[in-house]
Amino acid sequence: MINRRHIRVKVMQSVYAMLQSHNDDIIKEEKFVKHSVLKMFDLYVLNIQLLVAVQKLAAKKMALSKNKILATASDLNPNIKFINNKVIRTISESISLEGYVELNKLHNWEENDEYVKIIFEELLQSSLYEKYLADEEHSFKRDKNFVVDFFKEIIAPNEKLAEYYEDNMISWVDDIPFVNTWVVKTLSKQKAAGLFVLGSLYKDKDDEDFVSQLFRKTVLKQAEYELAIAEKTPNWESDRIAEIDMILIKMAITEFLNFPSIPTKVTINEYIEISKDYSTSKSSFFINGVLDKISKEFIANKKIVKIGRGLI
The missing domain is CATH 1.10.940.10 (NusB-like)
Incomplete structure (x- = not known):
């Protein structure tokens, strides 16, 4: 969830933008700052969705390899540990995630599969992936540790993905580090017996009101x-x-x-x-x-x- 410091940063940016544009429409600018905060949640959801998209791509490529005319033994009997990862599977079955995507008409990673392929190829070449597949431990804890490391080491620092996000929403430039930390916390808290539920944008109503009040009272x-x-x-x-x-x-x-x-x-x-x-x-x-x-x-x-x- 968004913290007070990041709310302050969002308000600061909006006050600065308002002064630079010489716009005195407070209602319009207040809506903009609240919209900017809401869009952070889209970025949060997109990052979580990306994990599922990479797993789906892995499953698709595995199925294609099995159908090759000259399929090798490894093609016919692949290591399915990643496509069976319990944490990502739980995310893919999340009603909370699906509902948010449909309600907010969030784009599908299948429409931007270039970035899914970039992340998947980097994962394939990583020692993280190699060690995970070789590890004989099959537990929710091991799967969760891998997913957290996958996000931290491969998805979060990927520059091409960051550029893609920045091109989609300019305010995401400052949001990316905060949202990445938020995603890691969400993944780390996932329980083996629980459904995957998206986090809350605000801690409480006071934090939500803090956005408007701080912006409006500062400007006035x-x-x-x-x-x-x-x-x-x-x-x-x-x-x-x-x-x-x-x-x-x-x-x-x-x-x-x-x-x-x-x-x-x-x-x-x-x-x-x-x-x-x-x-x-x-x-x-x-x-x-x-x-x-x-x-x-x-x-x-x-x-x-x-x-x-x-x-x-």
């Missing part, structure tokens, strides 16, 4: 927040402050004032970490200094009200 209060930032940066002209830094500080102020359950220190640390990935090398120090000053003033003026002990 921008001018007011800029004044607060200017007071704490007297030696800086606003145009000298990196645009991403300004957006992150505004989002942090939004959290200070509007989300009583989020500790102030957590907010500051989250935006410092995001700045390390998305802004300049000095941004984390700048953002930390500005937010520290603003938070102390807001606490003194009782503008920041947090619920629960230790939340300030």
Whole structure:
């Protein structure tokens, strides 16, 4: 499921895009950020589907080899461990997965079998596959460990597959690492006796609401927040402050004032970490200094009200 940090990144990107386009249609842009988050689930499902598509391709090639005129002994008596992998079989029978694909009209990997073939060929050439087939252990645990390693070592780092995803949805560029981790966690939790059920996009309704509220309140209060930032940066002209830094500080102020359950220190640390990935090398120090000053003033003026002990 999506975590709060990735939600913050999504909101940051949408606020930035809105400012760059000089678009003031908040309702439209709010729908865009929510759509961007929802599309992450498509990427999650596509990655899981890919495992099934590779297994189907392996079964198809095995059947063709058996029907060759000059079939060899290995063609006639192939190692069927992979096509019988219990975890992938469980995924292929998932009503949860099938229902999501049909409801959202997600594309079928058979229509993009070029990438299925790329992944399958890389799997065939790997020592991971060779060791798996040679291993005499036939258990759900062994099958699961193989599938997790297959995804981590072959699917997740494949550059051609990443390029394909990026071409389909530009926002997936930043989502791929997060979604890959999500897929691994889902696979690792699968139980031998259980059905395969897709994970949830949001942990709860609060996280879902957090997307809209953080975006909307940041955009609507921008001018007011800029004044607060200017007071704490007297030696800086606003145009000298990196645009991403300004957006992150505004989002942090939004959290200070509007989300009583989020500790102030957590907010500051989250935006410092995001700045390390998305802004300049000095941004984390700048953002930390500005937010520290603003938070102390807001606490003194009782503008920041947090619920629960230790939340300030």
